[in-house]
Amino acid sequence: MLHRRHPRHAPTQLDTRNIRLGASASIAAVLLSVFALTLTDRGMEMLGRGVSFLEYYAGVLALVSLTATVALGLLTTERVFLSPANRVRAQLAHRAAAFAGTAFLLTHVALMISLEHVSPAAAVIPVEGIYVGFGTIAFDAMVVVVITGIVRGRFAVTGRPWVWRLMHASAYVAWPVSILHGLTAGRWAASWVSWSYIACLAAVASALLVRLLATMLRPPQTAEWVDAPEASDAPVEVPAGVNAPVSLAEARRKYREAG
Amino acid sequence: MIPHSVPRVLRLGPARLTAGLDHTRRLDLPAHRTLHGDQVPRTLDDIIAQVEEVDMRGRGGAAFPFARKLRAVSDAAGSGECVVLVNGAEGEPASSKDAMLLVRNPHLVLDGAVLAAEALNAREVVVATVAGEVAESSITAAVAERRAANVAGAAESRIGIRVVGLQERFISGEGGALVRAVNGLEPVPPGRKRRASTSGVDGLPTLLSNTETYAQLAVLAELGAEQYAKVGTSREPGTVLLTVSGGAANPAVVEAPTGTRLIDVLDVCESEIGDGVLIGGYHGAWLDSRTAMSAIVSREGMKQAGGSLGAGIVVPLGESTCPVGEAARVAAYLAAQSSGQCGPCRLGLPDVARGLTALADGTGSIDAVRRSVRAVERRGACFHPDGTARFVLSSLDAFEEDIALHLEHGSCGRPVRGVLPLPEREDEPEYRLDVDWTRCQGHGLCAHLLPEFVTLDDYGFPSFKTVPGWMLKEANRAVDMCPALALRLAEAG
Helix, strand or coil, rough: CCCEECCCCCHHCCCCHHHHHHHHHHHHHHHHHHHHHHHCCHHHHHHHHHHHHHHHHHHHHHHHHHHHHHHHHHHCCCCCCCCCCHHHHHHHHHHHHHHHHHHHHHHHHHHHCCCCCCCHHHHHCCCCHHHHHHHHHHHHHHHHHHHHHHHHHHHHHHHHHHHHHHHHHHHHHHHHHHHHHHHHCCCCCCCCHHHHHHHHHHHHHHHHHHHHHHHHHCCCCCCCCCCCCCCCCCCCCCCCCCCCCCCHHHHHHHHHHHC | CCCCCCCEEEEECCCCCCCCCCCCCCCCCCCCCCHHHHCCCCCCHHHHHHHCCCCCCCCCCCEHHHHHHHHHHHHHHHHCCEEEEECCCCCCCCCCCHHHHHHHHHHHHHHHHHHHHHCCCEEEEEEEECCCCCHHHHHHHHHHHHHHHHHHHCCCCCEEEEEECCCCCHHHCCCCHHHHCCCCCCCCCCCCCCCCCCCCCCCEEEEEEEHHHHHHHHHHHHCCHHHHHCCCCCCCEEEEEECCCCCCCCEEEEEEEEEEHHHHHHHCCCCEEEEEEEHHHHCCCCECHHHHHHHEEEEEEEECCCCCCCCEEEEEEECCHHHHHHHHHHHHHHHCCCCCCHHHHHHHHHEEEEEEEHHHCCCCHHHHHHHHHHHHCCCCCCCHHHHHHHHHHHHHHHHHHHHHEEEEEHHCCCCCCCCCCCCCCCCCCCCEEEEECCHHHHHCHHHHHHCCCCCCCCCCCEEECCEEHHHHHHHHHHHHCCCCCCCCEEEEC
């Protein structure tokens, strides 16, 4: 029997408490060590190296995790290969990847502005040329996507769930634009990087195409005809009475009559 | 203010606290002054001498000598400030003497409190009572009447009187919890006992006592010790207020001189003893019918009979109800009233109640109940676990034969009538999962997330059970994760 003192979490394997605890602990550890590093000269030097690493790679990391997010998001709708349990896991992974990607993206934007590579306005409006502008557009769309992702449950109450789908689907715009931004703004990408992005784009595009086609070509969902008796002109033939007892009382009566 | 309906009052012997209540629902200030005369301020030594002469005790249940309390507050205050606090939040479902006094005779209580406050040179009088009840509006109106009389030229005391409304719970009447509530903290008993007389309201020395104590003090000041002691026994002179409810056909607050036979009190309320009489409220003990016949209403008399007078609660059970079931109902109520601060009380009392319920079903065992009682006794910050343990153990002893019947036949044949008064239970919120069938595609994620509350039919579509409040988080996750956005959560009911 389910009881409030022993809630059953085990079967769903969804007790994410350990993960949450671990994440909070590591974030706290990172913040504390950053604080500790600021106390010494050597630490400041290391911190400077860390910042320049993030300056170069936060954007790349954001792009990689957001690519994973898009792929996982597409995967969560998959019904053919994934069991419900794995679909739940895919949703959780989608959220975790989205969280990491958003964190890297915010780091990237904050660093680019604070190191004065771009003006603060470039975070919202594309004012810094077309290549950085791609990033701005992608960031704006991402904000919409993140917000809709957080308040998803609210849309179940309203009458228009397609509004949510439409808004959340702006991820499919933000992501390719951000890849364009990654390949064009900043330093030249190595050719294998470009190729792998193109492969990702192609894979996701084809999966999306399959999903769209499957939705559009889905046969109309109607109840089937049951083969009921056909009408006919055959003459009436009443069968002789039932020999087996129909009810218990009938059976008793027959038994009594038979002695 | 004239209340619409008031607790009934009966009496044996002379009318003191209930004087004048036969003809009116509530005594307002002019009526009260006509009946009891103007108030004369006394010195503290004068009051203490009088109180000591009649050995007055606190009437809230603990029977602490009132003179010692007065002296302790005066010593702790020195030349500084102190506060007089009136406990009018009894919390006991079976008691209505506080409500009766505050609704029908508020000025007598205020007279006593003001008398003590002036003698102690107190900063203010605080009356703590249950918020939203008639008692609160009555005492607020009484304070306003006094202020209005002063404006009109009467010589009422000008000491400040503050009325504080509290949420009623069983433990809110406990002294420490009351002081915390008045101070604006959560009304739960404090972990470490602090005497209110050294540190109470706002950390000041506080004279804390029950409404009846203050009313008795006012009567004592009016009559003088000699006249006051004319009724009652020589060791505990005066009258007491008893609340008779439960199986009584004529439930009432009864004023009786000490030394009255309990059976007379029960008779005047037209009640039969039946299987027993509960004395001292839900932390008290049962007297069987033979003891109850000969028991005397006084602290000493009740002690001899095997109970304790406490706050003067008398609950005859009658014969038509199943005593074990009644005791189990009360135990369940008491368990739910735990403030949840102390582990043994929070976890142990529900087990005790479960044990008693099992006995009533004929499945449990007396030993199991005794074991679970032992796990809670004397293991809490306040008296709640001990008092509940006393009630349960006393029930086990008093209803031994009935329990044997239950264990043998599963029941004693009598239904549980709910004779022992309990407040209505608040329903916990429950939730219903609603599905928009036009959106649902039978993905089945909800069944995976809430296996206990969602089952899938042969076609893979869900059917739902009501979700209890403590599963709300999980249910919300299912709503969030529904791929078709088809689920939503609504309050059941």
